Amino acid sequence: MLVEGPADLLVLKQHLVGAEIFPSAGKSNVLRALHLLSDWGDPAVIGVVDADFDDPADLAALDGRIWPYDERDLEAMLIGLGVLSLVLEHQGSSEKLTKYGGVEKLVRRLVEIVEPVTALRSVNSRERWGLAFDRVSIADKIDRRTLELKIDGYCAALIRASSAAPDNTAVSAACRADLPDNLGPRGRDVLEAAGVALRRIAGTLPAAASTESVLAGQLHSSAGLALASSRWLKDLKQRIEGMSLDGRSSSTGDARAVGAR
Structure with missing residues (x-):
């Protein structure tokens, strides 16, 4: 294999x-x-x-x-199998999660937050724009108090970071386009949003303890039971x-x- x-x-x-x-x-x-x-x-x-x-x-x-993998990638599949919920329950505050309405509601919200990025990634792939997604942090463009993605700010930062990007109107329109399929978002995009949630709405973790890479490691190491079944x-x-x-x-x-x- x-x-x-x-x-x-x-x-x-x-x-x-x-x-x-x-x-x-x-x-x-x-x-x-x-x-x-x-x-x-x-x-x-x-x-x-x-x-x-x-x-x-x-x-x-x-x-x-x-x-x-089912869904967009390995991490997205594990999120769909409920593994991110386990990570959030272990790393977050039970009181804050209850106040929010439960961990499942939060996970659904995290997926919704990055839908504009999912739409943009699809258009970027189809049109071969070459946008430098790896150079722009999604977490930096999410409001910690409301868990809202600042779409216009994210698009502007992405254009500045890319050597040959289309104009802001095209990129912004792509963010608001229909989702390309039913595979959902890239898993690591959701983990970036989860990190933001764990710093305020769902917990009190410092930024260094709630990065996408840290949460990805926790997601992978917690996957055994859900993946086995x-x-x-x-x-x-x-x-x-x-x-x-x-x-x-x-x-x-x-x-x-x-x-x-």
Whole structure:
């Protein structure tokens, strides 16, 4: 099995005992390796990847060899499985969470907060704008008191950080466009919003203890039980077993052909 990086390996390895899992330093490397192995006729390899904002048609040639996470990516899938709720309950204030209306209500709000970013990421991918999302913190543009994303400020900061961006009117309109599909937001965008919530509305954590990277580590390490009982993992295990049987059948057939010659 090929995965995008070390985080995928750490999350999955305890659930897939016996499978050989190789982190590949990015999705593009997973796809490149799968194309090569497909050309070589190797049937027993599968790639687990984020869906991201790619056009599904671009992966059609690898149908059967690609196993995307449910929702947008690994972190989004774990959020959908309820793991972020557990993290918030452990890291936040029970009193503040109750006052807000409960942890599930907060998680729904966090997903809503980043919907404009989700829409913008989709348009950026489709139009190949090259916006520098990694250079602009979503958390810095969220009001800690209201959990509102300052969309115009975020768009302006993103344009300034990008070397070849469209004008503010186009970027702002993209933020307000319809969502591209039902896969939801990028998981780490939600974690940025969760960090803001944990500093005031849902807790009293300092900024350094509630960054996206810190919360991602907690999300990954808390995923075991929810992931183990997920339909996604059960289907993946069945797929791996099927590939193993196909591989053994292929090897047996090759050996018989050699013997016949």
